[in-house]
Amino acid sequence: MTMLSDLGPPTPGKLHGGDIPEKQHFYQCPYCGQKVDQRDLRQVYYHEGPRHEPLELEDGATIIIFPRLQE
Template sequence: MTKLSDLGPPIPGKRHDGEPADEKDHFYKCKTCGQPVDMRDLRQVMWHEQPRHEQLKPEIVRRS
């Protein structure tokens, strides 16, 4: 199973419409595998845009 860290260093995304009021609004549920995707990390977004992908193995992610 692929881990998020296997995809390389974080690629931070930037919102064009300002920060959402709630932390949960940074996430969407992948229509293919059902895993939550953090839209602030473009690695996750690109992974989940692949047609037949597997879920990413959960890891502890520390934000600075």
Template sequence: MTKLSELGPPNLGRRGREPAAELDHFYVCRNCGQLVDRRDLRQVIWHQNPEHERLEFDS
């Protein structure tokens, strides 16, 4: 399993104004069912590959 830290430093992009609720920053990946934080470009790009595995988050 790939750890999030192995993908490099966080890349927290700015998308204009902030969503009204914290939950709006996340979506569920259609392929693996994992929650993806849209504010972290590493996670978004990782989950674009249809054959990816789930990410392991660092403790």
């Protein structure tokens, strides 16, 4: 399965014509049925290809735990 990170770094799209509600940034891919975030052009380009599977999405946040400093 293709992971979102396999497609490279995020490629942000630009909105023309003002703000729109959050839910309108997404559409459902007619081939695989996955929701596609149109603000990330990697997802849009991937879902334009024929015979693809849904992308495996990943968390974008990484938690770094620092050791406590001795006082």
